[in-house]
Amino acid sequence: MSTAIWGGVEIRPHGPGSPWELTDISLREIPTNYEAFGLLFGVRNYAGFEPVAPGRGLPDDVSANLRARHLTDRHHDPTWVSWAEVARID
Template sequence: MGTDIAGGVEIRPHGPGSPWLLADVSLDALPRHYDAFGLLFGVQNYAGFEPVAPGRGLPEDASPDLLGLQLVDSEHGHTWVAWTQLARIDWSVQASRVDDRIHEYKLTSEGPRFVGKSGHHGRAWRAVAGEHADPKGSSYPEGTEWRADDRMWRVERLLQGDVLRVDPQLRALFDAMRNLAERHGDNNVRLVVWFDS
């Protein structure tokens, strides 16, 4: 079972001191994207990012409509992040360590084509890495590679910008929050989330 995100975007249309209201911005389209969860909130942080807003809990002044979105007892990792913090993310910064998931590529005539990343690999990787090799990427120096036939596995470090490059839904959420901040002020927009595993 994986980890999913839920929550909402809140705004203060009348500025500081006024109540927060749930904005009409759905998180339903956000995929299960552990790199984003790790970078923003420190949840499933396999990539080793320094999280922006980990473990803050629910805001004391959360809107009743937002609180009404909580549905299941298995929710955890409640936290929030202000638009001002999201707007300051330096997307060129590298993670503090290599990704725990080893990246897999298919070798083609046009060059390596990214297939995916995982903490567990099949027999092909074990055949070249060794039966007792540790499948955790952070057990190896950055750049370590294994090759077999038309496959390559590589230990890599992510940039924070990699999160947005592969997640158009997150970019769309940030765009919606930016638009709200232009209308209501940067300090009057925040993202409140929790997770279900």
Template sequence: MGTDIAGGVEIRPHGPGSPWRLADVGLDALPRHYDAFGLLFGVRNYAGFEPVAPGRGVPDDAGADLRALLADGEHDHTWATWAQLASVDWSAQAPRVDDRIHEYELTSQGPRFVGKAGHHGRAWREVAGEHADHRGSSYPEGTEWRAGDRMWRVERLTHGDVLRADPQLRALLDRMRELAERYGDDNVRLVVWFDS
């Protein structure tokens, strides 16, 4: 079973001390993107990022509209202000390599990214050896295995890799930036939780 994100963007239109209101910014378009979940909130953090805002819970001063969205069975409630999200260094690397081994198809135009996963099946096992560890973090960065038109590689992600792979997240951050220009960096926040 996978993990999905839910929540909302809150604003304080009248500044500190005023109540938080749910902005008209939905999270429905956000895909199941574990690298984004890991980088921002520490959830499904296979890439080994130092998360921006892990495990903070629901803000004590969350608005009634946001609280109405909460349901049973959710976990890892947390939040981050625009000021915190705006300070992310998108060129920074994760402190360690990705737990998932990245798979490429070798083409005449060069390697084409296929995906990444914790288990790579029989083809990878035949190349890496029956007792090979399926976790990328068990091997030095840059370790490669090749067979036929496939290559498996141990890699380290950057924060920018998350944005390049997730246009919906970029759009959400752009919308939050616009709200922050109007209301102030500390008066816009993203409140999220997860469902598995």
């Protein structure tokens, strides 16, 4: 059985402190990559990486749109990662 990562990309178009907005960028276009899933989120972590962002839940300030999609589609084990964290990965 395969594992799929579902997600959204949110931005603050009006700068820091403004509300998050869900973009039209789809993570469904990214091919399944268990090494990346393990490194980022600890999912199918066959390589034994120290995950960057495992099990954080939804951010408190997630957009209403993304929260509704998460609840409606019944995704499980939500977590998130910031661009700054991804940029620091060696």
